[in-house]
Amino acid sequence: xxxxxxxxxxxLILLSHDEAGRRLARIRSLxxxxxxxGMLVSDNANKYYLTGRVFAGYVxxxxxxxxxxxVRRPVELDGDGVVYIRKPEEITLSIGLGMPETIGLELxxxxxxxxxxxxxxFPGSEIANASALxxxxxxIKTDAEIDMIRRSGIKHRHVYSRIPRLFRPGMxxxxxxxxIERLSRLEGCLGQFRISGDSMELYMGNVLAGENADAPxxxxxxxxxxxxxxxxxxxxxxxxxxxxxxxxxxMNGNFxxxxxxxxxxxxxxxxxLPELALKAHQCSIDIHRALTDMMRPGTEAKALWQRAEExxxxxDLHPYYMGHRQHAGFIGHGVGIEINELPVIAPRSRDIxxxxxVIALEPKFVIPRVGAVGIENTYAVHADRVECLTNSPEEIxxxxx
Amino acid sequence: xxxxxxxxxxxLILLSHDEAGRRLARIRSLxxxxxxxGMLVSDNANKYYLTGRVFAGYVxxxxxxxxxxxVRRPVELDGDGVVYIRKPEEITLSIGLGMPETIGLELxxxxxxxxxxxxxxFPGSEIANASALxxxxxxIKTDAEIDMIRRSGIKHRHVYSRIPRLFRPGMxxxxxxxxIERLSRLEGCLGQFRISGDSMELYMGNVLAGENADAPxxxxxxxxxxxxxxxxxxxxxxxxxxxxxxxxxxMNGNFxxxxxxxxxxxxxxxxxLPELALKAHQCSIDIHRALTDMMRPGTEAKALWQRAEExxxxxDLHPYYMGHRQHAGFIGHGVGIEINELPVIAPRSRDIxxxxxVIALEPKFVIPRVGAVGIENTYAVHADRVECLTNSPEEIxxxxx
Numbered sequence: 001x002x003x004x005x006x007x008x009x010x011x012l013i014l015l016s017h018d019e020a021g022r023r024l025a026r027i028r029s030l031x032x033x034x035x036x037x038g039m040l041v042s043d044n045a046n047k048y049y050l051t052g053r054v055f056a057g058y059v060x061x062x063x064x065x066x067x068x069x070x071v072r073r074p075v076e077l078d079g080d081g082v083v084y085i086r087k088p089e090e091i092t093l094s095i096g097l098g099m100p101e102t103i104g105l106e107l108x109x110x111x112x113x114x115x116x117x118x119x120x121x122f123p124g125s126e127i128a129n130a131s132a133l134x135x136x137x138x139x140i141k142t143d144a145e146i147d148m149i150r151r152s153g154i155k156h157r158h159v160y161s162r163i164p165r166l167f168r169p170g171m172x173x174x175x176x177x178x179x180i181e182r183l184s185r186l187e188g189c190l191g192q193f194r195i196s197g198d199s200m201e202l203y204m205g206n207v208l209a210g211e212n213a214d215a216p217x218x219x220x221x222x223x224x225x226x227x228x229x230x231x232x233x234x235x236x237x238x239x240x241x242x243x244x245x246x247x248x249x250x251m252n253g254n255f256x257x258x259x260x261x262x263x264x265x266x267x268x269x270x271x272x273l274p275e276l277a278l279k280a281h282q283c284s285i286d287i288h289r290a291l292t293d294m295m296r297p298g299t300e301a302k303a304l305w306q307r308a309e310e311x312x313x314x315x316d317l318h319p320y321y322m323g324h325r326q327h328a329g330f331i332g333h334g335v336g337i338e339i340n341e342l343p344v345i346a347p348r349s350r351d352i353x354x355x356x357x358v359i360a361l362e363p364k365f366v367i368p369r370v371g372a373v374g375i376e377n378t379y380a381v382h383a384d385r386v387e388c389l390t391n392s393p394e395e396i397x398x399x400x401x
Numbered sequence: 402x403x404x405x406x407x408x409x410x411x412x413l414i415l416l417s418h419d420e421a422g423r424r425l426a427r428i429r430s431l432x433x434x435x436x437x438x439g440m441l442v443s444d445n446a447n448k449y450y451l452t453g454r455v456f457a458g459y460v461x462x463x464x465x466x467x468x469x470x471x472v473r474r475p476v477e478l479d480g481d482g483v484v485y486i487r488k489p490e491e492i493t494l495s496i497g498l499g500m501p502e503t504i505g506l507e508l509x510x511x512x513x514x515x516x517x518x519x520x521x522x523f524p525g526s527e528i529a530n531a532s533a534l535x536x537x538x539x540x541i542k543t544d545a546e547i548d549m550i551r552r553s554g555i556k557h558r559h560v561y562s563r564i565p566r567l568f569r570p571g572m573x574x575x576x577x578x579x580x581i582e583r584l585s586r587l588e589g590c591l592g593q594f595r596i597s598g599d600s601m602e603l604y605m606g607n608v609l610a611g612e613n614a615d616a617p618x619x620x621x622x623x624x625x626x627x628x629x630x631x632x633x634x635x636x637x638x639x640x641x642x643x644x645x646x647x648x649x650x651x652m653n654g655n656f657x658x659x660x661x662x663x664x665x666x667x668x669x670x671x672x673x674l675p676e677l678a679l680k681a682h683q684c685s686i687d688i689h690r691a692l693t694d695m696m697r698p699g700t701e702a703k704a705l706w707q708r709a710e711e712x713x714x715x716x717d718l719h720p721y722y723m724g725h726r727q728h729a730g731f732i733g734h735g736v737g738i739e740i741n742e743l744p745v746i747a748p749r750s751r752d753i754x755x756x757x758x759v760i761a762l763e764p765k766f767v768i769p770r771v772g773a774v775g776i777e778n779t780y781a782v783h784a785d786r787v788e789c790l791t792n793s794p795e796e797i798x799x800x801x802x
Binding site for chain 2: 053110
C-alpha cells in the first residue's frame with residue numbers, strides 16, 4: 001500500500017510519459033480513421049486508461065495538440081493541461097476556437113442526460129460514438145498493461161493455491177466464498193469488479209456449489225446461481241458443499257486496476273464425481289488447448305467459438321455446455337480494466353484476434369445434480385505465441401474431508 | 402439463505418399484490434401529474450422496486466391498465482403480464498395500438514445509445530425523463546420498505562457492536578476493514594453497494610484511519626481517503642491504527658436489498674485524543690439531535706443543512722467540517738435500494754422532508770493528524786416522529802491495547 005503514497009503525489013498523470021503517449025497515439029490513429037476531430041472522455045475506466053488514475057472530470061483529446069484534463073475532484077492535482085472546473089459548461093472556455101467538426105462522446109456508457117448536456121458544449125459539432133473506438137483501443141494492450149495483468153495473475157493464482165486450506169467440512173458455498181474474499185483482500189485484491197455498463201452486478205466473484213450452478217440468473221455472465229437474495233440473484237445461495245458435487249470458484253482477480261479472470265473446480269473427497277462431470281471437465285481443458293493453438297493474430301473470434309462447439313458436440317456434451325437450464329451466448333471475452341472487454345468469443349462476433357489482446361476463455365458445463373465443471377484462464381496474445389497469465393493446475397482439486 | 406429458495410419460485414413479482422399495487426399507484430399518480438402516459442423502466446434498482454427482483458429486461462407501465470414485464474433473462478419466470486423478448490424492438494408488438502403520447506424513459510441513468518434505441522419503439526411519442534419521477538417515488542418508502550431497512554439496520558448494528566473484538570494492535574486500516582467485511586458477509590451482508598450512476602465507486606465501505614482521512618478523493622462521498630491503488634482512490638490505504646488517532650468505520654449495511662448507512666468512530670486506547678477531536682465528535686452528535694428534532698414532514702432539506710452549519714460555526718469547527726483539505730457539499734442523503742437517494746441535505750437542495758423518507762445524516766469532521774470523527778445514522782421520518790434505524794452507542798469506542 002505504501003506504493004500508493006509514493007506515486008500519489010499531486011501529478012495528475014501517473015503513467016510514464018512514453019506510456020501515456022502510446023495510449024493517446026493509439027486512440028488518435030483510430031480517431032483519424034473515423035474522422036473524429038475531438039473526443040471528450042468521462043467514463044472512469046477510460047480516464048484510468050488515459051492517466052493511470054481515476055478523477056471526477058473529463059479528458060479532452062483533440063486530434064492534434066495537447067490533451068486537456070478537466071478536473072472537478074480531487075483538489076490539488078497538477079500537471080500540463082490540468083484545468084479545474086466546477087461544471088462541464090466551463091469546458092467551452094478552454095477549448096475556445098478549436099471546436100472540432102465531429103466530437104466523440106461515450107454514447108454507450110454515458111447517460112442520455114449527460115450527453116445532452118455535453119452536446120451543448122460543442123454547439124457546432126456533430127457527435128460520434130467514442131465508446132466503440134475506446135473499446136477497440138483498449139482491446140490491444142500495451143506491454144505495460146500486460147505486465148500489470150501478469151502481476152494480478154500471480155496474486156490471483158497464489159490465492160487459488162490456498163483455497164483447499166480454507167475448506168472445512170460442513171461449509172456452505174457462501175462460507176467458503178467469504179474466506180476466499182478475506183484471503184484475496186489480504187493479498188491486496190481491490191475488490192472492485194469493474195464491468196462496463198451498469199446492468200451487470202456481481203460482488204467479488206462467484207462460488208457455485210452443486211445444484212445451485214443450474215439456477216438461471218438475469219445477468220450476462222457465463223454462469224448463474226440463485227444468489228443469497230432476489231435483489232442480487234447470482235452466485236452462492238447457501239448450498240452446502242457435499243461429496244459428489246462440485247464447487248466452481250470464479251473470484252475477482254483485480255489487484256492493481258487490471259484484472260485476470262480465472263476459474264477452478266473443487267470437490268470434497270476424491271473419486272466420487274460421476275463420469276459425466278469428469279468427462280466434461282476434461283473437455284473444457286481440451287478446448288483450452290485447441291483454442292490457444294488457434295488464438296493467433298488474424299484468427300476470427302467466431303472461429304474459436306465454432307471450434308469449441310465442434311469439440312463439445314463430438315463428445316455429446318452439448319446439453320450441459322455453458323449452462324443447462326439456461327445457456328450463455330459466449331465462451332470468452334477480453335479482460336483488462338473491465339471484465340467485459342473486446343474481443344468477444346461468440347458465434348456472431350466480428351472481432352479478429354490481435355496481438356496485445358488479453359482474453360479469458362471459459363468453456364464450462366453444468367451437470368445436473370452435480371454442479372459446474374470446466375476452467376477459465378486468462379491469456380495474452382503475442383505475435384507468435386499465447387501466454388497463459390493464470391497458469392496453475394487445471395484438474396479438479398479434491399478437498400480433504 | 403434458504404429464504405431465497407422459498408421465495409424464488411418462478412413468479413416474476415416477489416412483492417405481495419398489495420405492496421406492488423401501492424408502488425405502482427405512487428408512480429402513476431406522479432405520471433398523471435407530469436402528463437406522462439407511459440413509462441419504460443430498465444434500471445435494475447427501479448425494476449427491483451417494482452417487482453422485488455432483478456431481471457434483464459424492461460417494465461412497461463401505461464398510465465392505466467396492466468403493466469407488462471418484458472424479460473430477456475432469466476428463463477422460466479412467469480406471472481400476469483410476463484412477455485419474453487430477445488431484444489427491445491419486440492416490445493412494439495405487445496404495446497401495439499396503445500402507444501402513449503409521452504413516454505417516460507430513464508434519461509439520467511440509461512446510456513445515450515440505449516435511449517436512442519428505445520425511442521424507436523415509440524416513434525410517435527415524445528420522451529420525458531422518468532429518472533427524476535422514479536427517484537421521487539422511491540424517496541417515500543412504504544411501510545414494507547421501511548421494515549426491510551429496519552431489518553438491515555438490526556444486522557448492521559450487530560456487526561458494529563462486534564468491531565472492538567476484531568481489532569488487534571498493529572493492525573492497518575485495511576486489515577481491520579477486511580475483518581469487518583468478513584463478519585458482515587457472514588451475517589448476511591450482500592456486499593453489493595448500489596449507487597445510482599456509475600461514476601461513484603466503492604468496495605463494501607470505507608474505513609479511514611488517521612491522516613488518511615484527509616486525503617481527497619475524486620468521488621462524491623462525504624469522506625475520502627487515498628485508497629490502496631490509484632485505480633480506486635478512496636478509503637483505506639494501509640495506514641496503521643495507532644493511539645492518538647481515530648478510525649472511522651462507514652461500512653456497507655445492505656443485508657436484504659435495502660440498506661442502512663451507519664458510521665462510528667474507534668480509537669486504540671482511551672484518553673489520548675486531542676480535545677479538538679472530542680469536541681468535534683460531540684458536535685456531530687449534537688447536530689444529529691438538533692436535526693432530528695427538525696426533521697418533520699414539511700421541513701426544507703436546506704434548512705437542516707443551514708442549522709448544522711450554524712452549530713458548527715458557533716463552535717469554531719468550520720475548517721474541519723465535512724473534510725479539511727477538501728469539503729463535501731452535503732451532510733445527508735436518502736437511502737434505500739441505493740445509497741444516494743432523495744432527499745439530499747445540501748445548501749441548494751429543493752427537497753422537502755416527507756413522511757416515509759429514510760435519511761442518513763452524516764455531519765463529520767476531519768482533524769489534521771488525528772483523523773475523522775462524527776457519526777452517521779439512518780432515520781425513518783414518520784408523520785409525528787423520527788425513528789433511528791441504526792440506534793447504538795454514539796461515543797468514540799476505545800479499542801483495548
